[in-house]
Amino acid sequence: MLSTLVTKPAFGLLFSHLKTGASKFVSSTAKMSAQKNYETLAVTIPHEFVYHVELNRPEKLNAMNLTMWSEIGKCFENLDNDENCRVVVLSAAGKIFTAGLDFKQVFLKMGPELADLDVARKAKVISTSLRSFQKSITSIELCKKPVLTAIHSACVGGGLNLIAAADIRYCSKDAWFQLKEVDIGMAADVGALQRLPKIMNSDSFVRELCYTARKVEAPEALSSGLVSRVFEDKESLIKGAIDTAQDIAKKSPVAVQTTKVGLVYARDHSVQDGLDQIASWNQLMLQSEDFMNAVVAQASKQKDVVFSKL
Numbered sequence: 001m002l003s004t005l006v007t008k009p010a011f012g013l014l015f016s017h018l019k020t021g022a023s024k025f026v027s028s029t030a031k032m033s034a035q036k037n038y039e040t041l042a043v044t045i046p047h048e049f050v051y052h053v054e055l056n057r058p059e060k061l062n063a064m065n066l067t068m069w070s071e072i073g074k075c076f077e078n079l080d081n082d083e084n085c086r087v088v089v090l091s092a093a094g095k096i097f098t099a100g101l102d103f104k105q106v107f108l109k110m111g112p113e114l115a116d117l118d119v120a121r122k123a124k125v126i127s128t129s130l131r132s133f134q135k136s137i138t139s140i141e142l143c144k145k146p147v148l149t150a151i152h153s154a155c156v157g158g159g160l161n162l163i164a165a166a167d168i169r170y171c172s173k174d175a176w177f178q179l180k181e182v183d184i185g186m187a188a189d190v191g192a193l194q195r196l197p198k199i200m201n202s203d204s205f206v207r208e209l210c211y212t213a214r215k216v217e218a219p220e221a222l223s224s225g226l227v228s229r230v231f232e233d234k235e236s237l238i239k240g241a242i243d244t245a246q247d248i249a250k251k252s253p254v255a256v257q258t259t260k261v262g263l264v265y266a267r268d269h270s271v272q273d274g275l276d277q278i279a280s281w282n283q284l285m286l287q288s289e290d291f292m293n294a295v296v297a298q299a300s301k302q303k304d305v306v307f308s309k310l
């Protein structure tokens with residue numbers, strides 16, 4: 001297929017095309033889009049195309065209050081649409097990654113709201129809240145930019161549901177994970193039960209964690225496939241995550257985003273359905289300038305190809 005697309009006469013044309021793409025890119029990099037200000041999240045841009053989102057309620061152990069649930073959803077929807085963002089590092093400020101659901105705030109607020117309602121109305125209110133929490137976490141998966149989570153210290157309950165929706169998980173040596181929902185009398189309902197069995201390498205181990213709420217320390221998180229790398233401390237963890245993010249940010253955004261969509265789709269469908277899906281996408285994406293530019297760069301051993309924003 002490459003040989004038919006990249007014929008010899010096409011080469012000169014492709015090189016001029018490459019230059020056009022690069023100049024277009026350089027002229028527009030100055031216009032870095034400003035990210036919205038959030039109350040519970042801090043968003044920074046450590047390198048071009050690399051965004052760093054931090055859970056930012058350190059004084060409350062980054063417990064996930066209603067504002068944080070809502071802002072996570074909005075933030076990842078914004079990042080999905082932000083052409084200056086190609087990859088996201090998700091970490092947390094302060095002593096721990098997160099204490100999970102802010103049960104003090106959430107249940108205190110919901111209690112009075114439900115008090116005078118009958119069972120059907122109560123169920124409707126609870127269902128609406130649950131679905132909005134689910135949507136918030138799923139926004140990480142629906143964001144076409146790869147999301148790398150960097151977890152330090154405690155990652156409890158809702159936090160484990162949150163990181164399960166990310167693409168790549170790294171942690172520091174002091175990290176521990178706990179699916180604590182059963183300890184507060186509920187089944188996890190924002191993605192852990194659905195995603196962990198597809199992430200970790202032992203169904204038996206996942207079930208043990210879900211039923212017992214026991215803590216999983218970093219070595220076990222690594223051996224079970226929950227995380228793919230363990231770093232010495234938080235500083236090297238964040239650096240390692242940002243280094244990987246920078247590698248991804250240099251690639252064609254068309255290639256990377258199509259790959260993420262394909263992987264997420266393939267996880268939930270048959271092999272044949274996945275093959276059909278990626279064929280449909282690539283019948284478009286192989287016509288993009290990124291494909292041409294990357295092929296020419298490979299063929300001519302050119303490094304540091306500059307891809308236009310997407």
Ligand SMILES: CCC/C=C/C=C/C(=O)SCCNC(=O)CCNC(=O)[C@H](O)C(C)(C)COP(=O)(O)OP(=O)(O)OC[C@H]1O[C@@H](n2cnc3c(N)ncnc32)[C@H](O)[C@@H]1OP(=O)(O)O
Pocket residue numbers: 060061063096098099100101102103104105130133154156157158159180181184189190
């Ligand atoms: C229903 C919607 C869908 C979502 C569902 C999600 C469910 C979940 O997330 S279940 C898990 C809920 N989280 C917990 O059960 C964690 C409980 N906390 C702890 O285990 C410890 O606090 C922790 C290990 C995280 C940290 O321990 P540390 O010794 O460092 O701190 P503490 O002295 O225990 O706590 C300090 C103060 O923070 C308050 N706090 C801790 N966690 C939460 C929380 N999740 N929500 C609200 N507040 C929390 C704790 O009560 C202390 O407060 P105070 O006594 O006023 O100082």
